[in-house]
Amino acid sequence: MKEKDIQTAARIALGAGLIFAGISHLTFARKEFKAQVPDVIPLKKDDTVLYSGFVEIAMGGALVLTPKKHRQKVGKLAATFFTAVFPGNISQWLNKKDAFGLDTDNKRFMRLFFQPVLVYWALKSTEKNKLV
Template identity: 45%
Template sequence: MTIASGTAPSRSSSVGRTIGRVLLGLFLVGAGVGHLTIAREGFQAQVPPWLPFDVDFVVVASGIAEITLGLALLLLTRYRIAVGWIVALFFLAIFPGNISQLFVHTAAEGWDNAMAVALGVRLLFQPLLVLWALWSTSAWAWWRGRRS
């Protein structure tokens, strides 16, 4: 068994995972396009002040990364397990920025209690995105099968 091919899941599981992978891919492409266009200012507010790079560069680079990862999820099905791990690691890599935004109180539209609640809820969903990437690409099943 290789990381590229993985194991053969059941038919119903395979369809569910494929739908999940496609939805996650579309979500990432959409978010990436938002980074480059209409939501650019909002994403700039998420860049931690301690990051030693230009804020706009970080937003553009992360947008390009999201589009690339989304397209990889949609098109590179042969390498879906490897792509799943890379997407999961990407979600982990951006997590500190989300935490920073909550604690530094930065927002493009201004800061209020509703913004704090929204950011807190987003933090709760970040681990679900990691799990979604690992489940929908069979990366987690591959890992479990490899260990047994």
């Protein structure tokens, strides 16, 4: 498989994952996502979950559908989003809130290491391919 094909598959997979996550924010996982909203956010937790769900759906769609010349910008935007929501993961760990099967301090702590992977994934799957 060529590097370009791997990059395309990674970008589409990330976009599809964001769309799925966004839909889950709006439907079956709203309660779980509320556990990740830090208390310092000045909005109602449910509103925060709904707004972030809409953003994730839009961002996922943009990752999948944006023309090639704008993909790198979308990737940077997605990476920024993943960075912006990271405090929610920290809050879940510090406040010992169970959600998504993260029911121990160790599981919640290990989850923190996945966020940089998402940032990297967003950037690498949308960077301009030097070979093409």
